[in-house]
Amino acid sequence: MKYKIKSRIWIELDGREFLGEGKIRLLKAIDETGSLSKAARSLDISYKKAWNLIDAVNKTTPKPVTINSIGGKGGGGTELTAYGKSLVGVFDDMNRKCWNFLDIQLEKIKSL
């Protein structure tokens, strides 16, 4: 029998969830592509959905996670703020540690 314990983590601020795996993926894609629309395409989700996700984050956090510019060379773009990048870093770090921790704990269990 191959049991496995899996987990999902998310970050809350004052009781309101605002960052989970999906949004982290999107933030990373923004960081890589330099624009929200390119990020959405790369993740195969609609621009509108991506925009809604980022909008929800920015409405909850005390500081914005992205800087958005409209028009101009290339039509504009979106990039992560230092705060946004640090959130991604913390999330990834915690996530990795959590998975690791659960794997180790599971091995200690003889029953099942």
Next chain:
Amino acid sequence: MKYKIKSRIWIELDGREFLGEGKIRLLKAIDETGSLSKAARSLDISYKKAWNLIDAVNKTTPKPVTINSIGGKGGGGTELTAYGKSLVGVFDDMNRKCWNFLDIQLEKIKSL
């Protein structure tokens, strides 16, 4: 800023998720009440939903988590097998440890 890291865990068997928080709650209620219908009522969900949840678990696990009897004194009932009880125990234990671990990890982070 009061950031909090939250988590949900679940148990998979051969890649198929079969036990999460909701089902654990239901298994506990069955253990307390001795019947699926009473458990459903106590959790304020429909009997059908509860039945579907348990059915899904029993279809995935190698051994049944419940023993169901129809008719007779009291109309029948449902009780947990030893295997079912051990699953509940393992889940709760892992869950508590996971929450605790994340809390400790979060305190180590100075940024944010």
Next chain:
DNA sequence: TTCCGTTATGTCATAACAAACATAGCGAAA
């Protein structure tokens, strides 16, 4: 001034999911 790729939103159809309703069978006990 025209064009292009963005950001920024609103609306509407649809699909996925959940809840409500309905019904049947079982077996002990009265």
Next chain:
DNA sequence: TTTCGCTATGTTTGTTATGACATAACGGAA
């Protein structure tokens, strides 16, 4: 043999989440 509370399902309805379209504005570059 009737009643009762339970297990066991199917069907139908309603609600919510998702996706598809549609449109506007912006500003640099050609």
